[in-house]
Amino acid sequence: MSPQLDIGRMLREAIGRFPSAPGVDQRAVEELVRGIQRALIVGDVDVLLVKQLSDRIKKRALEEKLPPGISRKDHVVKIVYEEMTQLLGPQPPRFSTRGKKPYVIMLVGIQGSGKTTTAAKLAHYLAREGYKVGVVCADTYRPGAYEQLTQLLEPRGIPAYGEPGSKDAVKIARNGVDFLKRQNLDVVIVDTAGRHKEQEGLMDEMRRMEQALKPDEVMLVIDGTIGQTAKQHAEAFNKATKLGSIIVTKLDTSAKGGGALSAVAATGAQIKFIGVGEGIGDFEQFKPSGFIASLLGVPDIEAVVERVKLAEVEMSEEKVKAMLSGRFTLEDMVNQIKELRKMGPLQKILSKLSIPGIPELPAEELEKAEERIKKWTAIIQSMTQDEKTDPGILNDSRIRRIARGAGVSERDVKELIKNYQMTKRMMKNMKRAKWKMPKQLMRSM
Numbered sequence: 303m304s305p306q307l308d309i310g311r312m313l314r315e316a317i318g319r320f321p322s323a324p325g326v327d328q329r330a331v332e333e334l335v336r337g338i339q340r341a342l343i344v345g346d347v348d349v350l351l352v353k354q355l356s357d358r359i360k361k362r363a364l365e366e367k368l369p370p371g372i373s374r375k376d377h378v379v380k381i382v383y384e385e386m387t388q389l390l391g392p393q394p395p396r397f398s399t400r401g402k403k404p405y406v407i408m409l410v411g412i413q414g415s416g417k418t419t420t421a422a423k424l425a426h427y428l429a430r431e432g433y434k435v436g437v438v439c440a441d442t443y444r445p446g447a448y449e450q451l452t453q454l455l456e457p458r459g460i461p462a463y464g465e466p467g468s469k470d471a472v473k474i475a476r477n478g479v480d481f482l483k484r485q486n487l488d489v490v491i492v493d494t495a496g497r498h499k500e501q502e503g504l505m506d507e508m509r510r511m512e513q514a515l516k517p518d519e520v521m522l523v524i525d526g527t528i529g530q531t532a533k534q535h536a537e538a539f540n541k542a543t544k545l546g547s548i549i550v551t552k553l554d555t556s557a558k559g560g561g562a563l564s565a566v567a568a569t570g571a572q573i574k575f576i577g578v579g580e581g582i583g584d585f586e587q588f589k590p591s592g593f594i595a596s597l598l599g600v601p602d603i604e605a606v607v608e609r610v611k612l613a614e615v616e617m618s619e620e621k622v623k624a625m626l627s628g629r630f631t632l633e634d635m636v637n638q639i640k641e642l643r644k645m646g647p648l649q650k651i652l653s654k655l656s657i658p659g660i661p662e663l664p665a666e667e668l669e670k671a672e673e674r675i676k677k678w679t680a681i682i683q684s685m686t687q688d689e690k691t692d693p694g695i696l697n698d699s700r701i702r703r704i705a706r707g708a709g710v711s712e713r714d715v716k717e718l719i720k721n722y723q724m725t726k727r728m729m730k731n732m733k734r735a736k737w738k739m740p741k742q743l744m745r746s747m
């Protein structure tokens with residue numbers, strides 16, 4: 303078993319031992335946190351980071367209320383997943399050539415980091431995304447560099463440019479880009495030599511090549527087996543050029559993968575892709591959440607997280623009770639709606655809540671609902687605290703003032719008040735203990 307899988311196995315075991323039964327169990331939480339710490343330290347994640355992360359997990363696991371209908375284990379899975387995903391930074395946007403043609407990508411990195419393999423993988427990946435791609439071999443140092451590339455690319459019909467006899471890398475790069483440009487390609491990837499072990503030389507080479515090519519994006523290829531040292535590489539690179547994104551390779555083989563990923567993410571530089579094997583297809587867009595999900599090995603983790611989130615919204619029982627007894631403010635109403643909206647598209651929420659009698663809303667209705675929520679939020683912001691808690695005091699002159707402040711019409715304000723009164727009446731009529739959203743309120747979302 304590869305070491306990388308070991309981290310996952312350790313995490314999975316730690317979570318697996320966690321009890322599903324309700325009730326806060328301090329010992330179980332502590333044991334879980336220790337298990338996670340061990341796994342992350344094996345994964346070479348920075349010790350301080352591990353400490354911060356496990357403290358947060360512990361605090362949340364002990365303090366957060368267990369939503370109704372959710373097992374303690376699922377709840378804790380969600381917490382671990384959220385905290386770990388955060389460690390790896392935000393989701394990078396999908397690759398785009400931003401209208402440039404060809405979009406020139408220059409790959410840099412130290413010797414053996416995986417540049418050439420990555421050039422082929424990236425080309426293959428982008429070709430499958432529908433781009434016309436070519437690769438330039440601007441490595442005049444590694445013997446057989448051009449052959450290495452053509453072997454990988456030719457069977458896939460991806461053009462490669464090289465000048466095996468030449469010693470001028472910058473010139474080859476320029477010729478190559480020009481040559482491939484004439485072939486009407488969308489993306490040109492330039493593979494460079496990683497001959498310098500010490501960083502100054504590497505940075506200098508990178509700068510010269512960059513000046514000559516003016517690439518649209520410089521991608522740094524970092525070997526995932528170097529663990530936390532990855533941070534220094536990323537930082538040095540980040541300083542040398544503003545452009546840039548990062549590809550971390552060899553995450554299939556390294557116990558230090560977690561270290562490399564979290565270290566790079568900590569620099570704020572964006573990890574866009576990861577290499578997860580020697581094959582040309584072993585290459586993925588970097589998805590922090592997906593990476594953690596596979597590490598935790600919880601099948602369909604997104605569904606677990608969503609289920610817990612939904613239950614959390616339904617949970618605020620005091621609020622629900624207050625609402626049912628008619629004690630709820632305008633602000634409560636709009637906040638509840640907004641809370642729900644955080645969960646994703648309205649239609650999806652509606653189907654999850656599975657309230658009988660709610661028809662599918664047409665797209666146009668949904669759009670209107672979206673607009674309405676924006677207006678209502680603005681209206682509420684223009685109200686005084688008294689008005690929010692006791693909308694009964696809203697007379698014509700107050701309504702006029704609020705409408706002006708919110709930049710909406712008086713009719714909009716009246717509509718909100720009407721909705722509120724209707725909802726309040728309905729809430730009073732509902733004798734069920736568990737909160738189910740009334741139809742009318744659903745419509746007004």
Ligand SMILES: Nc1nc2c(ncn2[C@@H]2O[C@H](COP(=O)(O)OP(=O)(O)OP(=O)(O)O)[C@@H](O)[C@H]2O)c(=O)[nH]1
Binds near residue numbers: 444
């Ligand atoms: N397991 C695994 N091996 C990889 C991965 N990426 C690259 N390698 C291997 O790493 C070794 C070096 O890869 P290259 O692509 O030649 O590295 P390079 O940066 O171009 O090397 P130089 O041109 O000498 O600087 C090769 O044996 C690759 O097969 C990966 O994601 N996983």
Ligand SMILES: [Mg+2]
Binds near residue numbers: 417418419494496
């Ligand atoms: Mg190479």
